[in-house]
Amino acid sequence: MQAAVCIEHVSKVYTSRPSLWSRLRQSTPAPGFQALDDVSLTIQPGEFFGLLGPNGAGKTSLISILAGLARPTAGRVRICGHDVVDGFRDARRALGVVPQELVFDPFFTVRETLRIQSGYFGLHKNDDWIDEILVNLDLQDKANVNTRALSGGMKRRVLVAQALVHRPPVIVLDEPTAGVDVDLRRTLWQFISRLNKQGHTILLTTHYLEEAEALCGRIAMLKRGKIVALDTTAALLANVGGARMTLRLAHGWPAGRNAALDARVLEHDGSRTSLRLDSVDELEILLAQVRAAGGIIEDIEVQRADLEEAFVGIMNNVTPSAARFPECA
Numbered sequence: 001m002q003a004a005v006c007i008e009h010v011s012k013v014y015t016s017r018p019s020l021w022s023r024l025r026q027s028t029p030a031p032g033f034q035a036l037d038d039v040s041l042t043i044q045p046g047e048f049f050g051l052l053g054p055n056g057a058g059k060t061s062l063i064s065i066l067a068g069l070a071r072p073t074a075g076r077v078r079i080c081g082h083d084v085v086d087g088f089r090d091a092r093r094a095l096g097v098v099p100q101e102l103v104f105d106p107f108f109t110v111r112e113t114l115r116i117q118s119g120y121f122g123l124h125k126n127d128d129w130i131d132e133i134l135v136n137l138d139l140q141d142k143a144n145v146n147t148r149a150l151s152g153g154m155k156r157r158v159l160v161a162q163a164l165v166h167r168p169p170v171i172v173l174d175e176p177t178a179g180v181d182v183d184l185r186r187t188l189w190q191f192i193s194r195l196n197k198q199g200h201t202i203l204l205t206t207h208y209l210e211e212a213e214a215l216c217g218r219i220a221m222l223k224r225g226k227i228v229a230l231d232t233t234a235a236l237l238a239n240v241g242g243a244r245m246t247l248r249l250a251h252g253w254p255a256g257r258n259a260a261l262d263a264r265v266l267e268h269d270g271s272r273t274s275l276r277l278d279s280v281d282e283l284e285i286l287l288a289q290v291r292a293a294g295g296i297i298e299d300i301e302v303q304r305a306d307l308e309e310a311f312v313g314i315m316n317n318v319t320p321s322a323a324r325f326p327e328c329a
């Protein structure tokens with residue numbers, strides 16, 4: 001089966017143009033900034049795939065390369081078999097991108113904006129599908145409203161609609177729910193999930209890890225431009241074990257007293273320290289070890305492990321990741 005998205009050994013280095021001052025001084029130009037470092041991953045048709053990472057990890061850089069807005073410094077990307085550089089038009093036609101930034105031409109209504117976008121793909125009688133998108137995104141009342149008169153959340157709906165006008169088999173959503181109310185989130189995810197069930201491949205970046213956990217079948221995590229985890233959501237959750245225990249300690253964590261205990265630490269946050277708990281049976285043993293190490297426990301909270309756990313653990317190199325890089329079909 002041909003991959004929906006195939007990313008092979010992609011690197012991206014942003015080179016800064018030397019300033020006039022440094023050129024006059026004939027000083028050496030600053031080295032480029034490596035935003036992506038040998039990234040490889042394959043997304044199969046029909047997958048709901050999550051791309052996660054902290055701010056600046058390289059998610060938008062990767063999406064820009066997918067969309068043909070930036071060129072990789074090394075490596076290649078194919079969308080449904082089309083190279084994003086050599087076969088730009090076909091690759092772009094196979095892709096619908098919901099960008100992070102709200103950018104609109106302020107002179108057009110919502111319907112005009114969607115008709116113009118359809119025109120870019122040679123679709124001149126697209127109103128039936130445009131109407132369907134408007135209804136599904138609860139935008140039908142705004143069809144004839146100028147985009148500049150829309151609220152931020154409404155504008156984001158229009159961005160989603162714009163990405164879908166040409167019914168792309170692959171839909172990329174770059175933080176689509178940032179600054180969006182609960183209603184739109186629900187409407188948006190219902191619609192996107194339905195498109196996914198109809199066979200569309202979805203690539204989602206988000207900082208809302210509970211959304212990624214609920215929606216994505218597989219997840220890749222990026223850290224400083226490198227993939228540090230790539231697996232099914234279920235496997236990533238299984239790696240973090242049973243639960244997280246958070247302790248509030250009177251004099252902070254007794255670091256360096258018990259190496260095995262230190263290795264359990266997921267996160268320190270002021271007087272609170274979170275530990276990995278593999279099973280409930282361990283609770284009493286760990287509490288006894290903390291006390292024996294000199295920790296004075298003031299409060300205890302136990303939570304089931306979630307994707308946030310996996311994310312924090314992997315980013316802090318605590319949780320083993322299962323990075324596998326299958327070849328593209």
Ligand SMILES: Nc1ncnc2c1ncn2[C@@H]1O[C@H](COP(=O)(O)OP(=O)(O)OP(=O)(O)O)[C@@H](O)[C@H]1O
Nearest residue numbers: 014033034035053054055056057058059060061062
């Ligand atoms: N045009 C550019 N020129 C130079 N550096 C850039 C450029 N675009 C991005 N960067 C840098 O590349 C790194 C990755 O940025 P990118 O926007 O891809 O991260 P991100 O994972 O999408 O972050 P966020 O979650 O904040 O959106 C950052 O350090 C950023 O400052």
